[in-house]
Amino acid sequence: MRRRLGGFTLVEILVALSVSALLVSLVYGAVRVGQRSARALGVHTTQAEVMRIGWQFLHNALTQARPVPDPSDVQNRTSFEGAAHSLSFVADMPAHMGLGGLMQITLEIEETPAGRQLVLSRRRIGTPPQDDSVESAVLVEDIDTLSITYFGQAKGDGVPNWYGNWDDSHRTLPNLLQISVKPTDGPAWPELIASPMMGAEPLQKSVPTVEQAEAEATTAMKQ
Numbered sequence: 001m002r003r004r005l006g007g008f009t010l011v012e013i014l015v016a017l018s019v020s021a022l023l024v025s026l027v028y029g030a031v032r033v034g035q036r037s038a039r040a041l042g043v044h045t046t047q048a049e050v051m052r053i054g055w056q057f058l059h060n061a062l063t064q065a066r067p068v069p070d071p072s073d074v075q076n077r078t079s080f081e082g083a084a085h086s087l088s089f090v091a092d093m094p095a096h097m098g099l100g101g102l103m104q105i106t107l108e109i110e111e112t113p114a115g116r117q118l119v120l121s122r123r124r125i126g127t128p129p130q131d132d133s134v135e136s137a138v139l140v141e142d143i144d145t146l147s148i149t150y151f152g153q154a155k156g157d158g159v160p161n162w163y164g165n166w167d168d169s170h171r172t173l174p175n176l177l178q179i180s181v182k183p184t185d186g187p188a189w190p191e192l193i194a195s196p197m198m199g200a201e202p203l204q205k206s207v208p209t210v211e212q213a214e215a216e217a218t219t220a221m222k223q
Contacts, residue, residue, distance in 0.1 A: 091103055173196040
């Protein structure tokens with residue numbers, strides 16, 4: 001009887017190569033899944049951090065909102081323009097948050113080739129919107145819905161209520177604001193509810209100028 005020589009047969013080699021290829025494909029697939037999961041987690045973490053910082057800044061700004069006459073429109077005595085999908089107001093921002101003093105804060109949707117972005121911006125009151133001092137940040141790269149409602153006593157009516165818009169015709173700031181945001185590719189953000197500092201107080205007959213308002217704010221910070 002002929003004895004079998006040492007080594008592997010062609011069939012055994014082919015089987016081994018097939019098993020090796022299968023193992024490599026499984027390992028590569030697991031690595032791809034892990035990479036996608038890590039990227040998704042990183043994107044989610046970044047979006048959550050942007051939401052937290054943006055919402056905190058907007059909440060702080062709204063609590064410092066005050067009625068101040070618009071330098072570019074003498075008829076506008078509050079500089080507050082609140083619509084269902086946009087918001088603009090003046091807030092007395094502390095110096096430790098970057099630009100201090102009376103700032104025009106704007107929350108709005110901007111149409112871009114990449115989609116609809118939710119943008120939060122600020123500029124010192126009295127400077128043109130095209131000025132280099134304007135700072136802005138994109139809170140949501142692709143937003144689905146932005147909804148803002150306002151609670152207060154409108155135009156001297158006896159009973160406060162919720163409204164879809166709020167402007168200078170009310171002569172006061174709203175008592176409360178509720179802002180809802182839903183990104184296109186993610187869950188809705190927690191609703192933001194804030195109360196402007198002077199929402200319940202009507203403007204006085206003698207409206208302070210911008211310089212007087214800034215001087216009052218500086219004096220209050222020193223006390």
